[in-house]
Amino acid sequence: MLEAKDVTVAYQRKIVLADVSLSVEPGLVTALSGPSGCGKSTLARVLALMLRPRSGQVSVDGVTVRGWRQRADRRLRTSVALIYQSPRQAVDPRLTLTEVIAEPLAANGRPDPERVRALARETGLTDDLLTRRSHEVSEGQLQRACLARALSLEPRYLICDEMTTMLDASTQALLVGVVDAYRRRTGAGVLAISHDTVLLDRWADRVIDFAGPGVPAAPAAAGSTPDA
Numbered sequence: 302m303l304e305a306k307d308v309t310v311a312y313q314r315k316i317v318l319a320d321v322s323l324s325v326e327p328g329l330v331t332a333l334s335g336p337s338g339c340g341k342s343t344l345a346r347v348l349a350l351m352l353r354p355r356s357g358q359v360s361v362d363g364v365t366v367r368g369w370r371q372r373a374d375r376r377l378r379t380s381v382a383l384i385y386q387s388p389r390q391a392v393d394p395r396l397t398l399t400e401v402i403a404e405p406l407a408a409n410g411r412p413d414p415e416r417v418r419a420l421a422r423e424t425g426l427t428d429d430l431l432t433r434r435s436h437e438v439s440e441g442q443l444q445r446a447c448l449a450r451a452l453s454l455e456p457r458y459l460i461c462d463e464m465t466t467m468l469d470a471s472t473q474a475l476l477v478g479v480v481d482a483y484r485r486r487t488g489a490g491v492l493a494i495s496h497d498t499v500l501l502d503r504w505a506d507r508v509i510d511f512a513g514p515g516v517p518a519a520p521a522a523a524g525s526t527p528d529a
């Protein structure tokens with residue numbers, strides 16, 4: 302289980318999450334929805350060990366997180382992958398799509414060109430696209446590369462933060478299909494963040510409707526203590 306417990310986050314003095322608890326179970330799709338600005342992406346970054354909360358705890362499969370960002374334990378950090386809404390902001394524009402996908406494997410001392418090719422195939426990227434840089438491909442093609450990159454280290458948990466919001470219906474279906482096939486094959490847990498209630502109703506095992514800022518930010522769907 303990927304778990305945030307009583308997490309509080311503030312940017313400067315403004316508290317955007319207050320005592321929030323949320324769990325992502327292995328093998329299931331947990332969905333998080335809620336109004337713009339209520340802190341969904343902030344919680345995603347906390348769960349991906351990229352943002353240290355002011356207080357509260359995060360644990361990955363029972364192991365409490367003690368360090369964040371580069372100081373996070375490598376095994377814990379690579380257990381959780383995050384895919385953003387805007388792939389252009391998430392990739393180094395100097396890299397080809399092959400290099401984008403290969404990045405985490407290389408950074409972890411495990412370069413594996415065959416796996417990179419397999420991930421490209423899985424996400425529907427053809428060879429002619431793989432040698433291009435981000436400005437030479439469409440948003441959807443770049444998001445496929447970001448998904449391939451996110452899956453490269455076989456994370457136990459995958460956080461899709463508005464992964465398909467900017468994309469057409471067929472690319473959305475492809476990406477959701479790839480994530481779902483991965484979840485079924487590996488038993489990974491998925492946290493899907495989206496405003497698209499139709500998608501979430503279809504895809505998620507559990508939908509958590511997030512309270513807005515100023516309101517005690519406890520997910521509402523399952524009551525005030527959703528993980529109790």
Ligand SMILES: Nc1ncnc2c1ncn2[C@@H]1O[C@H](COP(=O)(O)OP(=O)(O)OP(=O)(O)O)[C@@H](O)[C@H]1O
Binds near residue numbers: 313337
């Ligand atoms: N780096 C930052 N510095 C200061 N404030 C921030 C920062 N990032 C986010 N915020 C603020 O924190 C609040 C929560 O933002 P967040 O992006 O987590 O919300 P969200 O629910 O994901 O919104 P959306 O649905 O629009 O993506 C917002 O008021 C936002 O303006």
